[in-house]
Amino acid sequence: MSTDTDTASAPSPAAGGFDNDNRQAGSIADSARDYVNRLRGGDMGSLPAILGLVVLVVIFASLNDRFLTTYNMANLVVQASAIIVLAMGIVFVLLLGEIDLSAGVAGGACATITALMLIDYDWTWWMATLAGVAFGAVIGLAIGSLVSFLGIPSFVVTLAFFLGLQAVPLKLIGSGGSLRFNDPVLRGLSIKNVPVTAGWVAAVVIVVAFAALSLWRYRSLSAKGLIHPPIALVVIRIAVLAVIVLGLTALLNANRSPNPIFDISGIPWAAPVVIALLLFWTYVLTKTRFGRHLYAVGGNAEAARRAGINVLRVRIMAFVICTGMAALAGLLSASYTGKVSPGSGGSNTLLYAVAAAVIGGTSLFGGRGRALDAVIGGLVIATISNGLGLLNQAAYINFVVTGSVLLLAASVDAISRRRRSSAGV
């Protein structure tokens, strides 16, 4: 062990380091070992969701020929988008260890407002959308303030809002009625596709931008002697992203029309909406002070308070973001069905979204979660609901399966949390 001298020698502050200071995860084998250790320690991240997704796809594909058709895949993407967007909002409250039971019906109420603006006031789509999102933000502000200032558990506040908000569409639409949702742009999110060429260009731009950013970051970190992953890992990440993005683009850009007379091809517009939201919120969570403070409040609110963070403001903002995203999810789901009815956003909408976030790897106990979790978990949930739909199962099966999946995800979360605290990862 003649090379192993620096652990024994005195620390050398002149070199800007300290003993045992470890700046890079060495080789790709070290990274793999680190990853396995993290898994063992209970830090599962999105792994269960990705494995689950693979299993589900295999099962449904073997049970039904139509499941793996590109037509159904495109349909699945649109179905998943509303769940993903709602789940992305839910991630923000889950990060604080809170819950929002009203987000689903809030989405329905917001979509009602948007539809009314479109129909009764002839607003353009973006003004109507803004109105819906603003209504959502106000609801979130109310919920957040009640939770923060009065200290009512969010479970109770949002249960009350869950009941109360169902009155909005019921009053504005009337029971049994529905509002058509056929604005060309908003309805087009679900039924229109990005032109094939534009889709390819966007896909290539995303891959190239990701590769450039990752490599640039790698270079600047290693040049400054900061902690960085091994280059092999960086390259693998870029390759995985390229395969997924380009593969999906190829799949969706192929003609998927079941009817030989006309052609359906291109990425459904809902997908770029989801991707834009994913990029935006990932930036907010990982690269801004607000994002850092969200994690801090979720991890240890008292520590955050002593560090001078305005905990009340962070908490209120989380609920505002959650309900604002719920409004967008409500629009996407109205776009998919082409109408808004008093039941929109009710039933298992919220359960789906919470399940999606938790399946994706966001903890119910606060402090852990990513925007990407919502995407992965949302795909799992949409796959379940899409696959069961194709199998023509009775509706009750759907409820049982979804409920079980949520329970399973929550159990994985609780168990990994216990392992984390004992393994100290």
Add this chain to the structure above:
Amino acid sequence: MVEPLLELRGVNKSFGVVHVLHDVDFAVYPGQVTALVGDNGAGKSTLVKIVAGIYGRDSGDYHFEGKKVEVHGPRDVAALGVEVVYQDLALCDNLDIVENMFLGREETTRFGLDEVAMETRARETLASLSVRTVKSVRQSVASLSGGQRQTVAIAKAVLWNSKVVLLDEPTAALGVAQTRQVLDLVRRLADRGLGVVLISHNMGDVLEVADRITALYLGRVAADVSAKDVNHSQIVELITAGRSGDLGIADPATATV
């Protein structure tokens, strides 16, 4: 004698009808460790929180670097360069060491958080404190031992070029080896010229690292002495009876809460 860096004069504090601090004078000197000792309930934590700006004073003056200052909250105190390491640490388990050290005071560039600057400064601070025990500054705090966490909490306090650091029972929950590390760190802080306040119930620790000892007895200062001038049993007497030989409160029997 050097001028005190921070000095409280004639501080009184009551919670409702309970008079917790009586005319307390307390001074912190640069380059010295001042141990604050006293029985449970003597008022140590209350005094620290008054210094930290968390509690207001009913009466008494706050002096910093020889000038009388008005402080109205933790932010004012932090602005003076006074940092507190609380008994219950206040670290976020889900964040790594760098993230914890910069919590609430993150550095940013135009594009968002400046991880490069923060990681560099965190590493420099740990290196300058000769921290030997942490493996990587990007380690999550949940994976650290009690002593390592205490180290991070202390490093966080000195990161801001602070002039005074108050440590409320930093070794209470630690084993022998970890206590050793933390005490060495406390000593190094003082050697760098900081004014350090150490609250501890362990007289061995106090006699080892402290330059001055301030003993509180029922909310009164029983003694403010140089550590060289007292021995173990004298401190214990000051803590338990408020008096030892010619040191201490003239007539402890009349001291009431």
